Amino acid sequence: xxxxxxxxxxxxxxxxxxxxxxxxxxxxxxxxxxxxxxxxxxxxxxxxxxxxxxxxxxxxxxxxxxxxxxxxxxxxxxxxxxxxxxxxxxxxxxxxxxxxxxxxxxxxxxxxxxxxxxxxxxxxxxxxxxxxxxxxxxxxxxxxxxxxxxxxxxxxxxxxxxxxxxxxxxxxxxxxxxxxxxxxxxxxxxxxxxxxxxxxxxxxxxxxxxxxxxxxxxxxxxxxxxxxxxxxxxxxxxxxxxxxxxxxxxxxxxxxxxxxxxxxxxxxxxxxxxxxxxxxxxxxxxxxxxxxxxxxxxxxxxxxxxxxxxxxxxxxxxxxxxxxxxxxxxxxxxxxx
Amino acid sequence: xxxxxxxxxxxxxxxxxxxxxxxxxxxxxxxxxxxxxxxxxxxxxxxxxxxxxxxxxxxxxxxxxxxxxxxxxxxxxxxxxxxxxxxxxxxxxxxxxxxxxxxxxxxxxxxxxxxxxxxxxxxxxxxxxxxxxxxxxxxxxxxxxxxxxxxxxxxxxxxxxxxxxxxxxxxxxxxxxxxxxxxxxxxxxxxxxxxxxxxxxxxxxxxxxxxxxxxxxxxxxxxxxxxxxxxxxxxxxxxxxxxxxxxxxxxxxxxxxxxxxxxxxxxxxxxxxxxxxxxxxxxxxx
Numbered sequence: 368x369x370x371x372x373x374x375x376x377x378x379x380x381x382x383x384x385x386x387x388x389x390x391x392x393x394x395x396x397x398x399x400x401x402x403x404x405x406x407x408x409x410x411x412x413x414x415x416x417x418x419x420x421x422x423x424x425x426x427x428x429x430x431x432x433x434x435x436x437x438x439x440x441x442x443x444x445x446x447x448x449x450x451x452x453x454x455x456x457x458x459x460x461x462x463x464x465x466x467x468x469x470x471x472x473x474x475x476x477x478x479x480x481x482x483x484x485x486x487x488x489x490x491x492x493x494x495x496x497x498x499x500x501x502x503x504x505x506x507x508x509x510x511x512x513x514x515x516x517x518x519x520x521x522x523x524x525x526x527x528x529x530x531x532x533x534x535x536x537x538x539x540x541x542x543x544x545x546x547x548x549x550x551x552x553x554x555x556x557x558x559x560x561x562x563x564x565x566x567x568x569x570x571x572x573x574x575x576x577x578x579x580x581x582x583x584x585x586x587x588x589x590x591x592x593x594x595x596x597x598x599x600x601x602x603x604x605x606x607x608x609x610x611x612x613x614x615x616x617x618x619x620x621x622x623x624x625x626x627x628x629x630x631x632x633x634x635x636x637x638x639x640x641x642x643x644x645x646x647x648x649x650x651x652x653x654x655x656x657x658x659x660x661x662x663x664x665x666x667x668x669x670x671x672x673x674x675x676x677x678x679x680x681x682x683x684x685x686x687x688x689x690x691x692x693x694x695x696x697x698x699x700x701x702x703x704x
Numbered sequence: 705x706x707x708x709x710x711x712x713x714x715x716x717x718x719x720x721x722x723x724x725x726x727x728x729x730x731x732x733x734x735x736x737x738x739x740x741x742x743x744x745x746x747x748x749x750x751x752x753x754x755x756x757x758x759x760x761x762x763x764x765x766x767x768x769x770x771x772x773x774x775x776x777x778x779x780x781x782x783x784x785x786x787x788x789x790x791x792x793x794x795x796x797x798x799x800x801x802x803x804x805x806x807x808x809x810x811x812x813x814x815x816x817x818x819x820x821x822x823x824x825x826x827x828x829x830x831x832x833x834x835x836x837x838x839x840x841x842x843x844x845x846x847x848x849x850x851x852x853x854x855x856x857x858x859x860x861x862x863x864x865x866x867x868x869x870x871x872x873x874x875x876x877x878x879x880x881x882x883x884x885x886x887x888x889x890x891x892x893x894x895x896x897x898x899x900x901x902x903x904x905x906x907x908x909x910x911x912x913x914x915x916x917x918x919x920x921x922x923x924x925x926x927x928x929x930x931x932x933x934x935x936x937x938x939x940x941x942x943x944x945x946x947x948x949x950x951x952x953x954x955x956x957x958x959x960x961x962x963x964x965x966x967x968x969x970x971x972x973x974x975x976x977x978x979x980x981x982x983x984x985x986x987x988x989x990x
Contacts, residue, residue, distance in 0.1 A: 385862025415864070646945065
């Protein structure tokens with residue numbers, strides 16, 4: 368059994384904890400939270416060893432790996448401490464507030480040969496994986512534009528009270544929502560390097576932005592747009608969509624389906640001229656324990672697989688996540704111009 | 705339980721195969737009358753049970769049920785909670801803020817003796833209060849089975865917090881005189897866990913379909929468990945989010961000895977009629 372500890376039992380921490388609790392190869396060897404309300408609940412109702420000090424858990428619980436799901440401002444110190452203690456790390460997104468820490472922690476993890484992963488779960492979604500495969504096979508010809516969009520109903524009124532609504536703590540739509548969209552663009556199309564015409568809009572929040580719109584450019588020369596809004600109640604839950612336009616056709620994909628338009632049929636892919644639709648049901652593998660979408664289980668399965676087999680390359684490494692953090696900084700700087 | 709249960713996902717824009725279809729459905733069912741109209745068609749077609757989430761909008765539909773004599777024998781199976789409501793709230797105002805927002809009355813006066821400190825020692829009482837709050841809208845309507853939504857069942861299952869599954873089970877049985885049911889995406893694991901906790905022949909609703917979609921651990925394991933008839937079983941997602949043609953999908957699920965009821969949702973008379981007729985024709989394994 369792989370022994371995993373969990374730091375931070377908020378929404379994501381609970382979700383990770385339940386999935387790992389149901390994982391046949393994992394023993395949840397410690398859970399940690401500073402809230403007495405939460406940790407008392409775990410003490411009373413779960414069988415996991417409980418801690419309120421993460422350093423104590425890392426020192427005492429004999430862990431193979433740790434899942435860090437605390438507020439973003441704590442990530443850097445916690446990741447650093449775990450790596451120094453030779454423990455594999457899965458850290459929630461966004462990775463760190465200062466991209467320089469990301470670079471340093473990436474180097475530290477690599478030098479110690481430790482598994483390092485960040486929770487960008489779109490990389491494990493059947494539909495987006497299929498988009499990546501199709502793009503690598505060049506089905507759209509020359510790609511000339513993309514649009515990455517995420518919308519959802521997080522902040523719908525003027526009020527607030529958690530760290531997500533506080534500036535300089537990793538709050539705001541840019542850190543919380545747009546990080547997913549930026550990572551998805553990176554995963555599917557290439558490394559983003561610069562931003563222009565960035566608009567950060569305050570809709571209901573005072574300290575942070577609720578929406579982000581920007582034109583971004585990738586290392587390979589491709590450019591496209593980003594549109595992210597967490598104050599959009601026309602969506603029942605977070606929805607992320609990517610549109611890719613090429614000389615031979617177009618792809619529109621979200622978490623549930625993939626629409627492909629082609630000027631000419633591609634028989635080896637079984638794709639017709641005109642519109643083709645592929646559904647998640649045909650693109651997803653069963654997981655051992657399902658909580659809220661295969662991708663949440665798959666990303667943790669991948670973390671465990673990487674711990675078991677040192678040779679496996681991580682699909683969502685610190686290095687990839689640092690690119691997103693750097694891009695967030697560039698968007699913030701560009702918005703001030 | 706009836707052989708056929710009518711679901712509500714289509715009314716609230718829940719679609720597991722397409723966000724676009726989901727949006728179209730949200731537009732179609734914007735007005736409560738549109739929902740009632742489809743329920744009337746289902747009743748016409750001989751369906752007598754509506755399994756639905758404790759979505760805010762259900763309160764209005766419940767008013768219609770109470771006001772009209774023709775729904776007197778109509779049964780509702782509530783599924784709680786509508787989790788997105790709580791999840792969005794936790795992101796926005798934190799755990800304490802969410803408890804304050806959703807537990808009836810002031811949390812500190814509800815637990816008059818010791819307020820927060822008392823609550824921390826007794827999450828089960830808090831859970832019971834939240835169950836009662838969720839069920840308020842169904843007052844005066846027949847609710848013979850009350851379900852825990854899969855995201856909560858599976859969360860508690862993964863966290864090993866079986867105690868809360870038992871709290872729900874006991875509270876629904878004792879206070880609400882109904883059969884407690886558990887919706888899950890992890891049938892084999894849940895069944896083993898409930899049996900270990902002393903619950904015999906529990907009522908469970910789970911994804912069961914010919915292509916194995918959302919059948920955690922795989923279709924074969926599920927088929928073994930189903931054949932053992934250790935629970936009263938409702939099959940959901942039988943069409944695998946639309947990936948299977950209805951006849952093929954329903955022939956499979958009707959052939960499983962051990963499936964008591966089939967849950968499906970549809971928006972048009974044609975689809976409701978077709979599904980009902982197919983299930984009736986395939987019959988039930990005796």
